[in-house]
Amino acid sequence: MSSVVWTAWRHLPLVQEVPAKLLQEQLDGGQSFRWQGLEDGIWRGVLGNHLIEVRAASGGLDWRGRQGLHDAEPMLRVYFDAAGEQALAVDQLPWRSDQVLAAALKSFSGLRILRHDPHETLIGFLCSSNKRILQIKVMVAALARTMGEKIVDDYYALPSWSRLARATDTELKACALGYRAAFIRGTAKQLEVRPHWVDEMQKLSTDELLIELQALPGVGPKVAACVALFGFGRLESFPVDTWVVQALASAYQLKGWKPEQLAGFGRTHFGGAAGLAQQYLFAAARAGLLSAPAEVKPRPLKRKSKRSPKRRG
DNA sequence: GTCCAGGATTCAG
DNA sequence: CTGAATCATGGA
Secondary structure: OOOOOEOOOEEEEOOOOOOHHHHHHHHHOOOOOOEEEOHHHOEEEEEOOEEEEEEEEOOEEEEEEEOOOOOOHHHHHHHOOOOOHHHHHHHHOOOOOOHHHHHHHHHOOOOOOOOOOHHHHHHHHHOOOOOOHHHHHHHHHHHHHHHOOEEEOOEEOOOOHHHHHOOOHHHHHHOOOOOHHHHHHHHHHHHOOOOOHHHHHHOOOHHHHHHHHHOOOOOOHHHHHHHHHHHOOOOOOOOOOHHHHHHHHHHOOOOOOOHHHHHHHHHHHHHHHHHHHHHHHHHHHHOOOOOOHHHOOOOOOOOOOOOOOOOOO
């Protein structure tokens, strides 16, 4: 039934190899909502307006696109951090004094923050509140199929902000977004008149970026942190979701801490690559590797009583 | 039927 | 200011 004509497989060398199990964690572990696993370890996904397939291979990845695709290798090199820049960031994490982190780094060695398109990241995480990863993927796919441009077969690019801004209630209803439909539409109406939004955001510091993101409808602290991390490559951004709350409560003895407090702990304890640490802990928590807090023995921690003034200017 | 999901927003107190 | 209620939908 498929009318896709593929190029030959091409090799994408990676400084740090990505075994099949780790590739699955990266592509289907909550960073992206646009990949589907096929047979034989092949993953098919839509990046921008490209339909791409990848699979683990010795020394890196094999990939292919549709016949006639202009070379997508530069984009994929960035997407998968082919140069291995994040290896340095991982080494800067406090794994030498943090046994929990050390275990997570070992279990998912080579895990990377993929460099997603900011628009796609924002759309995905606008759908994410109170939803599981699988259902987020369904909603994003529905948005693409309903309002995006067709690529081939049943694969569609994500719709533009201007298209989303004029989405009808019927169209949004068909995507089963629930109350998130208002998030999508509200953010779309703001961003459709800001064609250089990404460039503007890139110039900001991470703290400024997080504030600007949270000014968008449906974007709170957690979604902003995810967009900053996965969409803008801010490795210091530390999203605190239910899994991270669980992980820090059980493995770091931080029961009862509120998300904002945990975010502060994350940035202080993990430093400039806190978001990278977060993704390892997120993966470990979801894999059930942090469910035995008795073994862990973290250093004593003090809770800050100081409140942060929420002023701007 | 009940509970929960990579939360955000609104509403009491 | 903080904490609880509410939001729409689908799967376990």
